[in-house]
Amino acid sequence: MRPMNDHAPWQLPPDTLAGAVARCATRLDEAGVAFGHGTDNPWDEAVQLVLGVLGLEDGPDVAGRPLAAADWDAIAAVLDRRIGERCPLPYLLGEAHFAGLRFRCDPRALVPRSPLAELIEGGYRPWYAGPPPRRLLDLCCGGGCLGIAAAVHAPGLTVVLADLDSDALALAAENVARHGVARRVSLRRSDGFDGLAGERFDIILCNPPYVDSEDLAGMPAEFRHEPAAGLGAGDDGLDLVQRLLPTAAQHLEDHGLLLLEVGNSWPALEARYPRFPFTWVELERGGHGVAAITARELRDHAGALAYNAGAVTGQD
Numbered sequence: 001m002r003p004m005n006d007h008a009p010w011q012l013p014p015d016t017l018a019g020a021v022a023r024c025a026t027r028l029d030e031a032g033v034a035f036g037h038g039t040d041n042p043w044d045e046a047v048q049l050v051l052g053v054l055g056l057e058d059g060p061d062v063a064g065r066p067l068a069a070a071d072w073d074a075i076a077a078v079l080d081r082r083i084g085e086r087c088p089l090p091y092l093l094g095e096a097h098f099a100g101l102r103f104r105c106d107p108r109a110l111v112p113r114s115p116l117a118e119l120i121e122g123g124y125r126p127w128y129a130g131p132p133p134r135r136l137l138d139l140c141c142g143g144g145c146l147g148i149a150a151a152v153h154a155p156g157l158t159v160v161l162a163d164l165d166s167d168a169l170a171l172a173a174e175n176v177a178r179h180g181v182a183r184r185v186s187l188r189r190s191d192g193f194d195g196l197a198g199e200r201f202d203i204i205l206c207n208p209p210y211v212d213s214e215d216l217a218g219m220p221a222e223f224r225h226e227p228a229a230g231l232g233a234g235d236d237g238l239d240l241v242q243r244l245l246p247t248a249a250q251h252l253e254d255h256g257l258l259l260l261e262v263g264n265s266w267p268a269l270e271a272r273y274p275r276f277p278f279t280w281v282e283l284e285r286g287g288h289g290v291a292a293i294t295a296r297e298l299r300d301h302a303g304a305l306a307y308n309a310g311a312v313t314g315q316d
């Protein structure tokens with residue numbers, strides 16, 4: 001029989017990892033925490049929490065493993081913080097899973113969760129139609145998850161990670177080292193494209209701040225642990241995007257592709273540029289508001305990208 005340790009009877013440690021997951025899931029559910037940082041339900045979050053604290057990978061024989069009392073204490077401590085502080089779990093664990101990789105994760109940058117992962121892992125098909133891509137830009141890179149995942153998944157690729165925030169770039173540098181891609185991945189401090197004059201890429205991945213003021217005001221407490229400059233982008237969420245789009249073509253090869261994430265702000269983007277032919281990607285793993293925009297479209301419809309072009313000129 002299990003020794004009692006110092007636990008009160010109602011706090012007896014679960015016997016197995018599966019029991020710990022069930023206990024955590026129940027408490028997360030009852031506490032009404034918000035999800036959206038890599039999971040979308042209490043069970044998946046509990047799995048991440050238990051495995052993350054114990055440093056284990058999921059697998060067929062994991063659930064039935066016996067759980068030591070000290071391990072439950074460590075799990076319970078993180079669970080208490082997750083609930084009490086409403087802190088995103090990856091910040092508490094110091095690590096996030098993204099595109100099949102593990103990234104160092106802390107409040108210097110947003111928790112990785114972009115649906116662009118699906119396109120990176122799928123080789124940008126069917127959206128990229130050029131020769132095998134050689135240069136890729138991850139603009140607004142945060143902790144570097146998109147560009148580093150791109151480099152890991154395509155060994156021939158050279159990648160530039162660019163962000164305005166030096167703290168985010170410092171985290172990105174740690175992730176570059178962690179994944180051993182320093183020979184192919186460089187870092188650049190840049191305000192939009194300003195620090196990238198004269199540079200062209202086959203593919204640009206861009207997950208900029210795009211949350212509009214209404215969504216921002218309604219975000220759960222968990223999101224307030226993230227850097228504000230990574231989320232909010234003015235009344236309609238387009239403050240940065242409307243600066244980037246008119247100049248993006250200058251940084252793409254003729255066959256190039258911009259994959260731009262704007263999430264809930266996609267209707268605002270359509271409304272802002274009513275004559276631009278946006279193509280919205282259907283995402284198999286969930287998410288929305290990712291536009292696939294070719295260099296040719298950016299050039300052919302440059303007039304439609306002038307600020308409020310439609311309203312002002314009435315033509316492309």
Ligand SMILES: C[S@@+](CC[C@H](N)C(=O)[O-])C[C@H]1O[C@@H](n2cnc3c(N)ncnc32)[C@H](O)[C@@H]1O
Nearest residue numbers: 114140141142163164165191192207208209230
């Ligand atoms: C939504 S986060 C994306 C982070 C990362 N790419 C990801 O997918 O998790 C947006 C990032 O844009 C950066 N950013 C905000 N304004 C910027 C600007 N004017 N120029 C470049 N980067 C900017 C923020 O520092 C933040 O790291």
